[in-house]
Amino acid sequence: MNDRHMSSIFPECDQLKQIYDKCFTEFFQKFITPNYRHQYAVNPCERLHDVYKRCVEERLATQRPFEIDLNEIRKEYLNTDDDKLKDRQNTTASDAEHK
Amino acid sequence: MKLWDAPRTSFPYSFDEVVSAFWDRYPNSHAKHILSEDVLERQITDNTIVTKKLIIKQGSSILKRVPRWISKMTDIRVVPVIEESVYDRVSKKLVTYTRNVSHLSLFDLHERCVYKQSDDQQASNPALLTDVLRSVTVSIDCGRMSSVYEQVLLMGFKKSINNTTKGMFEKLEEKFGVKHLANEKMKLIKDKIIKSSSNLVTHVQCDEENKPI
Numbered sequence: 541m542n543d544r545h546m547s548s549i550f551p552e553c554d555q556l557k558q559i560y561d562k563c564f565t566e567f568f569q570k571f572i573t574p575n576y577r578h579q580y581a582v583n584p585c586e587r588l589h590d591v592y593k594r595c596v597e598e599r600l601a602t603q604r605p606f607e608i609d610l611n612e613i614r615k616e617y618l619n620t621d622d623d624k625l626k627d628r629q630n631t632t633a634s635d636a637e638h639k
Numbered sequence: 640m641k642l643w644d645a646p647r648t649s650f651p652y653s654f655d656e657v658v659s660a661f662w663d664r665y666p667n668s669h670a671k672h673i674l675s676e677d678v679l680e681r682q683i684t685d686n687t688i689v690t691k692k693l694i695i696k697q698g699s700s701i702l703k704r705v706p707r708w709i710s711k712m713t714d715i716r717v718v719p720v721i722e723e724s725v726y727d728r729v730s731k732k733l734v735t736y737t738r739n740v741s742h743l744s745l746f747d748l749h750e751r752c753v754y755k756q757s758d759d760q761q762a763s764n765p766a767l768l769t770d771v772l773r774s775v776t777v778s779i780d781c782g783r784m785s786s787v788y789e790q791v792l793l794m795g796f797k798k799s800i801n802n803t804t805k806g807m808f809e810k811l812e813e814k815f816g817v818k819h820l821a822n823e824k825m826k827l828i829k830d831k832i833i834k835s836s837s838n839l840v841t842h843v844q845c846d847e848e849n850k851p852i
Contacts, residue, residue, distance in 0.1 A: 544666050545666070546665040546666050546673065546675065546676040547674075547675050547676075548675055548676075548677050549674075549675040549677050549693065549695055553677070557677065557678075560678070561678075564662070564678075564681070565662065565663065568658075568659065568662065568688075569659070571683075571688070571728065572655045572658075572659075572728060583681070583682075583683040585681075589678070589681060592678075593678075593679060593680075596677050596679065596693075597679070605719075606695060606717050606719045606741055607741040607742065608693075608719045608740055608741050609740050609741060609743060612721070612740040612743060613679070613693065613721055613740055616691075616723060617723060617736050617738060617749070618723040618724070618725060618734065618735075618736035618751075619725070619734070623736060623751070624749050624751075624776045625642075625736075625749060625750075625751035625774045625775075625776060626751065628642070628644070628751075628774055629751055629753055629772055629774055
């Protein structure tokens with residue numbers, strides 16, 4: 541098992557990111573098994589994600605790296621009216637929309 | 640504005656294998672231009688995973704070839720993008736939407752991908768084949784050269800898809816072993832030959848299958 545990993549945008553958040561990523565990877569393998577039931581509607585990695593996410597968001601707000609438009613980050617495009625390509629790709633009438 | 644659909648790509652792996660590789664696809668040796676990756680949002684329901692990632696990429700090298708004094712476009716070196724995705728384990732679909740989140744007054748590049756189990760009627764086992772449909776739209780607002788730059792950006796994007804696919808294969812092979820698409824195709828050919836005539840030899844040997852990996 542190689543231990544290459546992709547870094548976080550902020551080095552200070554990197555460790556939190558690795559811990560969260562590991563949790564999600566393990567969770568996903570369970571999620572895709574046929575007899576998995578999402579019990580208590582709880583995301584087992586949620587707490588780890590909250591801590592990691594806060595680390596990134598605080599720094600995004602104060603440092604504004606790479607001229608990132610913070611308003612644009614907040615938006616959602618996929619499967620919305622702003623989704624420029626959904627009509628093109630939706631050949632069938634029903635497509636998963638779980639927003 | 641320009642729109643483009645990539646030809647369908649097929650991975651000789653199951654849908655869940657492809658999605659597993661997708662989550663972990665960075666880093667890989669074909670993605671040297673990826674500087675960072677962060678999961679900003681993640682919501683999990685009974686059957687879906689909704690994700691938002693911030694990925695920082697080094698800008699298209701093709702833009703560097705355009706003479707600097709012509710346009711500010713060439714000053715763009717780093718492009719942060721947001722990748723939204725919805726994974727649905729019931730419909731067995733992963734849809735992703737990636738767009739730049741800087742320099743929006745100059746350009747926007749949106750890419751939408753659909754990963755799903757192959758519906759290729761001819762595949763011998765569709766459950767072992769995953770298709771990716773990829774479409775992109777690019778708009779540049781940067782003076783009278785805009786249409787030319789759109790073409791340049793689109794060209795760069797098309798080239799980058801090769802690396803994207805190679806990167807996915809690298810990750811898939813790392814996680815799940817090497818599978819030969821050639822074998823899938825050979826199987827299709829075999830099946831066709833076998834079905835087309837009962838007068839022909841019924842057992843077709845494929846040398847490829849016996850070659851060491």
